[in-house]
Structure formats: structure tokens, C-alpha cells
Amino acid sequence: MIDVAKAAGVGLGTVSRVVNGGAGVREQTASRVRAAIDQLGFQRNEVARALRPGKKSSSLALVLGDLTNPFYATIAKAALEVAGQDGFAVVLGSVDEDPEGERRAIQELIGRQVAGLMIVPDQGDHSYLAGAGVPVVFVDRPAHGIEADIVTVDNEGGGRLATEHLLEQGHRRIAILLAPSYHTTGRRLRGYRRAHRGAGIAVDESLVVQLPEGTAEAAEKATRELMHKPDPPTGLFASTNFVAEGVLRALREVDRQPAVVGFDDFRMADMLPTPVTVVASDTAELGRIAARLLLDRASGADTRAPQRIVLPCALIQRGSGEVPVLP
Amino acid sequence: MIDVAKAAGVGLGTVSRVVNGGAGVREQTASRVRAAIDQLGFQRNEVARALRPGKKSSSLALVLGDLTNPFYATIAKAALEVAGQDGFAVVLGSVDEDPEGERRAIQELIGRQVAGLMIVPDQGDHSYLAGAGVPVVFVDRPAHGIEADIVTVDNEGGGRLATEHLLEQGHRRIAILLAPSYHTTGRRLRGYRRAHRGAGIAVDESLVVQLPEGTAEAAEKATRELMHKPDPPTGLFASTNFVAEGVLRALREVDRQPAVVGFDDFRMADMLPTPVTVVASDTAELGRIAARLLLDRASGADTRAPQRIVLPCALIQRGSGEVPVLP
DNA sequence: GCTTGCGTTGGAAACGTTTCGGACACAGGG
DNA sequence: CCCTGTGTCCGAAACGTTTCCAACGCAAGC
DSSP: OHHHHHHHTOOHHHHHHHHTTTTTSOHHHHHHHHHHHHHHTOOOOHHHHHHSTTOOOSEEEEEESOTTSHHHHHHHHHHHHHHHHTTOEEEEEEOOSOHHHHHHHHHHHHHTTOSEEEEOOOSSBOGGGGGGOOOEEEESSOOBSOOOEEEEEOHHHHHHHHHHHHHHTTOOOEEEEEOOOSSHHHHHHHHHHHHHHHHTOOOOGGGEEEOSSSSHHHHHHHHHHHHTSSSOOSEEEESSHHHHHHHHHHHTTOSSOOEEEEESOOTTTTTSSSOOEEEEOOHHHHHHHHHHHHHHHHHTSOOSSOOEEEEOOEEEOOSTTOOOOOO | OHHHHHHHTOOHHHHHHHHTTTTTSOHHHHHHHHHHHHHHTOOOOHHHHHHSTTOOOSEEEEEESOTTSHHHHHHHHHHHHHHHHTTOEEEEEEOOSOHHHHHHHHHHHHHTTOSEEEEOOOSSBOGGGGGGOOOEEEESSOOBSOOOEEEEEOHHHHHHHHHHHHHHTTOOOEEEEEOOOSSHHHHHHHHHHHHHHHHTOOOOGGGEEEOSSSSHHHHHHHHHHHHTSSSOOSEEEESSHHHHHHHHHHHTTOSSOOEEEEESOOTTTTTSSSOOEEEEOOHHHHHHHHHHHHHHHHHTSOOSSOOEEEEOOEEEOOSTTOOOOOO
């Protein structure tokens, strides 16, 4: 920038003003500066810019688990788009469902002076974020120890919707397979129980399966065991898209097909031998809202009390949830 | 850091030395400094750190298209892991297949002083990167106008593998559906032609379909048209996983099922009514290698001439590529 | 006792930007 | 002619590190 100032024969401050909006500079001067910029191929050093007090870098951080999971990938893409429109970059921190690693990654990101944090939190205390002076939005799950914006889907409502749907089809033995994910699956289970209570039907606790892992493999194994019981369920509620995959894998070897409802839509769901009925929300919207909220917070445009935004879930009937109860 | 120095009663340089490795500091002094750091909750300001001359920030940039595409998501995840192990963050730049937008995003990223760039390039000239003084690795595709490391898969070999497989099954009318992606699909087409030539079979050019878009929808439409021809193909080669999806969608309404081979594996491929045969490479490895290479370049550990690494493709037979030729 | 060298420490300079107080020129009003 | 206000511009200070050189204390060697 100093070189530009010299080349244009102007002062340092003038160049800076031209680079940013350029108010208070005569057009003649400004164009001379612009010419020098072009000629020298000058580019503002964002790092030095972010060094100034009060200025945060124009980057948002996004901390989430597995990008391979289309659910998270969709959030990331949507957030990226929204941030990009405002000229913000997105720094990714990935964590493999490990509270300590998550904390370290977040500290790292804060050290990079990001303007805001979008976090898909694991369980554990997040109060250490309170003093960081950076706006935070939690995505998909709430966090303990800090008052911050939260954008989630209506997990309980979705769980109830899925279960009610199966109950309406006449199913009375409905299993639920729960990935060991913080918060979300617990809520889905609650919806499952509430639907049963609403229908006046007791839950057979042996049909509530807590998986040791959130993988398709774990779900496959558990489903196989479920279906080999003397009195197997006639309906299955898979709490996650990976779980749904495992369930469907296991069911390929089963004679009497139970009804299946998944949570969160996934690619090819409608292409499977029996198209898969799911309960789903607008995942991209989740990411968009979170990013927009964070940008508004970061710019100071939004100073309201922390918001809690809950996106609805809808039932998408495709077939697997509508197979009849076999005698 | 000044506060820490004061609190510990030491000089500024000493604190800096302790924070980084801490060689040349007496243990007694160092521990006093560490105590002060803990007490004040000090955290190094990475931005200021990156400001020093020669120092780049400890972030890599990753510029790619659609995170929703599992192929890119897998690369991103793998790169994230490798970078994370070295304490590097990853800044994401997403581009929607738009050369100008790509250039702008990359310039942005360079302004952020990233230590290196991983780029899935679009067509167009990338010579402007040559003077940026930042190491660059191109992923999945080469780029024009600059000598840099490239990590790709063997697109031509994969295309030939897929086509040869269909030819071996006795297919003689094999269609290829090409997404309009820069470089990759062109190579796959070359493999397709080479396989035909090797078998001494002429290519019916009406079976070489350039899709207007790389979406499943476009592929679905094109497939439908193909199969309604008076002399439809008996084998289909889908150049992309999204294309494969569209092909399969269209084929649901077709009586005489042709054989289908896809390029790049995808989730649920083995769960479809006819499990899908694909040609695939180790996508995660692609991301890992690229990130590792870039880190080595950035640290100066690797000063060899630009590398060109090509990952092999393997045929995964699942059924759809092995359906017999109907009379 | 003086010199030499080493291990340790202190602190100024530099990085590239933004910002802020002030300077300068010029016009207009008194 | 002086004063004031306005529009434009200059350049020093500040941001929080790292790095380099100087300085200091101390032990060993002469």
C-alpha cells in the first residue's frame, strides 16, 4: 500500500480511503490511485487489516463433525453461500465427536480472530466461549453454559410425526434405533414416546435401542438382532440417515418387511427397492439461517437477545413407511 | 502477550519464546511464564503472528465446487484431517463452476495470506497464481498457465476400464453420458474411445451424449431420450455419480434394462434394486495426498519439481454392469 | 584478576493496514 | 482583511506478534 501511495504520489491514508469505499477523496485523486493499484497489482493484506483493534477478520468459522455426512455437508454448503455473498470466508474446523478436540479446535479458531463461530456442538460445557468476545451460533443442537443463538430442527416434533405415522398404519410394535448423538436423538426419542402416549399405547422398552455408534454398521447389526427376536417389531424408526442405511441393509435378508421411517432425507432414498419414507427438514435453510444470523451479529446489526429458531419437520411418504402390518 | 510479560515479570521476547517451543529459556522462568499465561487466559493472536514477514498464516485454502457432491465432500474431509494434524486450519472457498468467481475467490484467499492453496480448478487460465508466492496444488484436474503439483485420478484408465467391462459382457452399443465438467469427463471419453478401438468396434457417435448440465435431472432426460431411440444402447456409462443417479432414475420406466456402469462410487450404490457397478478411486486418498503435498511445500520441506500424481481406478462389480445383452 | 564464551534475557524494530488529529487551500461572510 | 467552515489530504500511532541484536551474569580458562 505504501508503494501504491508512492506511485500515485499521494499519502497513505488516501490510498486506504480509496480501497475502502473511498469517501472524501476527489475523483481525480481516486482514479490516480486506482491506476497505481492496477499497475502494481496491489492487493489488500487481509491479515494486517484484521490486526487493527476491534476489527475482526472477515471470516466465519464453522465447526462440525463429519463432512461426509450429507446432513453436515448441506449445512456447510449453505453457510458458505451466505457468507460468501457478504464477502466472508469460512474456516472449517472438523471434530470427530470428541469434546476435548472440539474445544481445542474452537480455541484455535478464536485465535485466528474469526468474526463469528457456527458450531454444531457436542455435549459438554461451552461456557469458555462466553468471554471470547465473538458471536456464536449453535447449529442443530443447543449447548450448555452459554447464552447464544440456536438454530435447530424440531427433533421432538419430527420424532412424533414419524411415530404417529407408523401408529396410524396400525403398527403397535415400533422399534426406534438411536444413534448416540448428543441431544438430537434424545429429542426424537421423546417424540416417539409422546406419540405412543398420545395413542394410549405402551412402549416396549426392548424396542428402544441405543446404538453403540452412529454408523450404518452398528445399525445393521442391531436391526438384525431386533428382527430375530421371537416377537419382532413391525415398524422401525431410524433416528438418523446413517442409521436408516444400516437398517435397510439388514432388512434385505428379512422375509417379513417391517415399515421403516427415517430421520433426515438422503439421496437415492426414493430409488431403493422400497422407497424410503422419512421425516425431514430443510437442512440447507438451517445453514443459511445460522450464517445470516451470525453475520448480523458480527456486524452489530442484530443486538436482540439470543434467538432460538426451530425449523419444522415434514413427513415425506415414499412407501417404506406405508407397508401394511402383516398378520 | 505484553500483559503476560508484565505479570510474569519477564520481557516480551521471553514470553514469545515460551509460547513457541521455548528453547533457550530456563525452566524456572518458563514455568513462571506458563503460570501467567494460564492465569490470564492468554491466547496467541494468530493474526498478528501471520503479519510478520515471510510468515504465512497456518491455514490452507481449499477451493472447490459443490460440497453436496460426496466426491468433493470426501476430499474436503480428508484434507481437513491431514491439515488438522499439522495444526493447520482450512479455509473454504466455494465456487459454482464459474471461472470468474473462482478467480475472485482465490484472490480473496491469497489476501488472507493462506499458506497454500488446494484448488479443484475450472477451465481457464490460472497463470495469475504464479506470482502469488503461495504453493498451489491442483486436485482432480490440471490447470493451465502454471506449473504446480497435480493430484488426479486416472480418468482415462477408468473410462477404459468401464467400457472394456461392458464390451466384455458382449455389449456393442454402449452410450456414454458426459457431464460438462472441465477435463475429467473428456478423459473418460477418451478411455471410452480407446476401449472401443482396442476391441475393434466403431463408436456410434449418436451414443456419445454431452449433457447440458451435470445434474441428475439432465442425465435423466438424456437417458430417456436415448432409450426411446429405435435402436437403444444396451450398455450405459455414466461419467459422474450425479449422472449415474439420473440414468438410474430414467431406467425405472424402461422395460429392457441396459447394463450401467458409473464413475465414482456413491453411498447406497449397492442397495439399489440392481446394485450399481462403478469404476472408482480412493477419493479420500486424493484429498489426503493433496493436503500432505501442500503442507510439505508450504513448510519448505519439499522443493522438488512439481509432481503429477495419478491415482488408479478400480472396477467394482455389483450387478448393474453385468446384466446380459438382451437379444 | 581479566578475558572469553555461553546461556539467558530484555526490548526495539518491523510487518501492512486503519484511524485520527491536524494541516492546508480555498471560498464566503463579516 | 480576518475569521470560519468545508473539502481534501497527509502521516504518525497503534494493533500483537516475532526476530534480532545487545546486554548481562556467570563460569571457566589463562
